[in-house]
Amino acid sequence: MHIQIEQDQVIPDALHVIDTQCPFCSVQCKMQVIEKKDITNGRPVYSVVPKPNLASEGRLCxxxxxxYQHVLTGERLLHPMVKRNGxxxxxxxxxxxxxxxNKFGALRQTYGNHTVGLYGGGSLTNESAYVLGKFARVALQTKYIDYNGRFCMSAAASAGVKVFGIDRGLTNPLSDIELADCILLAGTNIAECQPTLMPYFTRAKEKGAVIIAIDPRETGTTRIADIHLRVRPGMDATLANGILKVLLEEGLVDEQFVERRTTGFAELKAHLDELDMGEIAQLTGVSAELIRKAALSYGKANTGMVFTARGVEQQTDGHMAVRNFLNLVLLTGKIGKPGCGYGAVTGQGNGQGGREHGQKADQLPGYRLIENPEDRAYIANVWGIDPSELPGKGVSAYEMMEKVHEQEIRALFVMGSNPLVSNPNANFVEEGLKKLDFLVVADFLISETAQLADLLLPVTAYLENAGTLTNLEGRVLLREQGRPAPGETKHDWQVLCELAExxxxxxxxxxxxxxxxxNELRLASxxxxxxxxxxxxxxLRQDEGVYWPCPEVAxxxxxxxxxxxFPLPAGKALxxxxxxxxxKEQVSAEFPLYLTTGRVLTHYLTGVQTRKSPSLAAREVESFMEIxxxxxxxxxIEDATLVKLTSKRGDIYVRSRFSDAIREDTVFVPMHWGDTQNVNKLTNDALDPTCKMPGFKVCAVGVSPLVTEYA
Known part of the structure; x- marks a missing residue:
């Protein structure tokens, strides 16, 4: 569902008009929030008008x-709050x-600087993300910093760096989509996660493009597809091997591109020659005929694009799975030209920029590496410190929770994130957070994590703070401040600067x-x-966004x-x-079904914001299990009844929802609820060995009715 507007409207009788952009997904749609006075009671009433922009073309979901509802709710955190006697x-x-x-100082003096950890978020502006990374390394001199974007983009990011030499969400602009003759959507439900982008795909389809969707469920996205590969959860990399094998056998290889611009083809060919299509079909649950049909559609197309998202990436082999889909792009030479390319469909509003400037455990601003001596020296010079003062590499977000459990981290500063709900094995995470000597949460609403905090710091929301965000294309956008900071709230970066003082x-x-x-971020990058x-x-005010890399003002x-x-040795991709x-986790007699997770249209991430919006909460008031x-x-199990879902790690209680659009060996639960409906109480905490992405998208569960009728 989306609304579109062609040009700015004149708003009569408006008390206040805020030009802003949506705080949620990676499209970052532009809009106006309009305040008027209710003539019956004199209270303010609000409406929203989409604004023309290059990404969503004036659409808004x-x-x-x-x-605006969650920003203007009466449940805002407006003053610092300390927990006393519970x-x-x-x-x-x-x-x-x-x-x-006092708390940080005492702990650092007793246990060392690394006893304090910082945990950030992919919705923070570039400026706040930059200051948070600098604050960790300069003000606290701790190596322990990571962020919730680890659960969003780490598999695709690390794969892009290895294969292409660079990680940017889309290798080409969104406008290229409708130039593609074939589009492969692997593990992405754009219709519900980035709905304002759907017209790009429908226009491509109207022009004759073949759309291939890979998903164990039928979704709003798969319903526009010409070919739906209903893969068994966790078998995406194997499915990609099947497509690659057909491309090779049918001679659908851009030999000139492969020869001039890639390395490693001989090894890949030898590997694919040894694979058996019958075995691939059995492992993936997709017939060899359907795999062949998809491969021929993509291979024979003159232009084509491949998109991956969390369905492929949130797995314990997510890094390698993405690399196998990038093999498709390289084998056919479909990159670096109009209508061709790869897109990692970023989830959070600043999931791209948030990882570029210092929130990740191993990175410094500009996507520099903290263990690279030249990178350390450059950033140390910008910051005015000696390189030896910079700490080394820390650990990933979930590994930080393990360090908390082990009490290697005894104090945690959480900014713009809700790790209690977003981490896998959430019961383990809760136990760890309760062990902390001191937990500080900076947020504008009280999340499930904030309820456990010793200290709450009130910060501004998207209508109240300015800063840049980088959308899924790698386009940097400026969001201006639209209204004064309410109560005693402060901007995220402002809190960190004052605390550093x-x-x-x-x-x-x-x-x-x-x-x-x-401006300092510019220099650091x-x-x-x-x-x-x-x-x-x-x-940014003049051009409505600029793509990076952008080395000079001109x-x-x-x-x-x-x-x-490609920015790799000899300019060749790998x-x-x-x-x-x-x-890593297989079904059994005790846990006979695969569980996969995802999003629904009306909610976002852990639901802290959308569940505070009455209009959104009313559309999906509780979680559910699709079966x-x-x-x-x-x-x-009866339809629309409460059920108990169980894994090796815990239990949750949700309502059943029948659907013949899901595989019979799989159930689906969305990720937007906490407490007894927190699906991450079930998910597997095994990590991808390369990027440390948890295996959210596949674990083994059992299901039973909550109430059993007795004769």
Whole structure:
């Protein structure tokens, strides 16, 4: 569902018009929030108008239309709050800062700097993400920092770096989609996750494009597909091997591209020659005939694009699975030219920018590596410190929860995230968080994680803070401040700078405003992979976004990557040999069904924001389990009844929802609810060995009715 507008409208009788952009997904649709006065009672009433923009073309989905509701709710956190005797009490900012300085100081003195960890979020602006990374390494000198984007983009990001030499969501602009003759959508449900992008795909289809969708369920996205490969959960990499084998056998290889612009083809060919299509069909649950049909459609197309998202990436082999789909792109030479390319469909609003400038355990601004001596020296010079003062590499987000459990991390500062609900094996995470000596949460609503905090810091929401965000194309956008900060709220970056001052490191954080932060970020990123140096606030106001890399102010930004070469040795991309293998956790007599997770249209991430929007909450008031009717009958499950789902790690209780559009060996539960409906109480905490992505998308579960009728 979306609404479209062709041009700005004149709003009569408006008290206030806020030009802003949606805080939710990676499209970052532009809009106006309009405040008027209700003539019956004089209270303010709000409406939303989409604004023309290059990404969504003036469309806005239901989440964007209602996003203002969670900002204007009466449940906002407006003052610092400390927990005393199990209850939160209001305190001043001065008291809050003093408490943090004393607690952090005592723990650091006793256990060392690394006893304090920082946990960020992919919805923070680039400026806040940059300051958070700098704060960890300069103000606290701890190696322990990571963020919830680890659960979103790490598999695709690491794969892109290895295969192409660069990680940017889309290698080409969104406008290229309708130039593609074939589009392969692997594990992505754009219709519900990025619905304002769907017209790009429907226009491509109207022009004759063949759309291939890979998903164990039927979704709004698969329903527009010409070919739906209903893969068994966890077997995406093996399915890609099947497609590659057909391409090779049918001679659908761009030999000139392979020879001139890639390495590793001989090894890949030898591997594929040894594979058996019958075995691949059996492992994936997709017939050899259907795999062949998909391969021929993509291979014979003159132009084509491949998209992956969490369905492929949130697996314990997510890194290699994505690399196998990138093999498809390289084998057919469909990259670096109009209508061709690869897209990792970013989830969070700033999932792209959030990982580029220092929130990840192993990265420094500009996508520099913290263990690279040259990168360390450059950033240390920008920050005015000695390289030896920079800590080394920390660990991934879930591994931080393990460090918390082990009490290697004894204090945690969480900013813009809800790790209690977003991490796998959530019962384990909750136990760990309760062990902390001190938990600080900076947010504008009280999440499930915040309820466990010792101290809450109130920060501004999207209508109230300015900063840049980078959308799924790699287009940097400026979001202006639209209304004053309510109550005693402060901006995320402002809190960190003031706290650095209290910690005696204020000389490194003397930013007068958010633009000053961005200007230092520009310098810190200069010459790096994600080079923002040529991007300025003035340009962003004038041009409505600039693509990175953009090395100079006069540079237009690079819209389409890899037209001539790849930033790897000899300018060549890398083929990858990927073995067929089963997921780490298999079904059994006790846990006979596969569980997969995902999103629904009206909610976002852990639901902290959307469940505070009455209009959105009313559309999906509770979680559910999607199950095939034949499977439900086998386990005595009635439609629309409460059921108990169990894995090796815990139990949850949700309502059944019959659907013949899901595989009979699979159930689906969305990820937007906490407490007894938190699906991550069930999910597998096994990690991808390369990128440390947890295996959210496949684990083994049992299901039973919550209430059993007795004769």
């Amino acid at each position: 239901i989440k964007g239309m209602k996003a 209850q939160f009490e209001r305190i001043s900012w001065a008291e809050a800062y003093e408490l943090i300085v 209290k910690l005696g490191r204020g000389q490194f954080f003397s930013f007068g405003d958010v633009e000053a932060v961005f 200069r010459g790096g992979t994600a080079d923002y140096y040529g991007i300025t606030y003035d340009r 540079h237009p930004g690079v819209k389409r990557l890899f037209d001539a070469s 083929f990858t040999t990927v073995e067929n293998h089963l997921p 095939h009717p034949k499977t439900a009958k086998k386990y005595c």
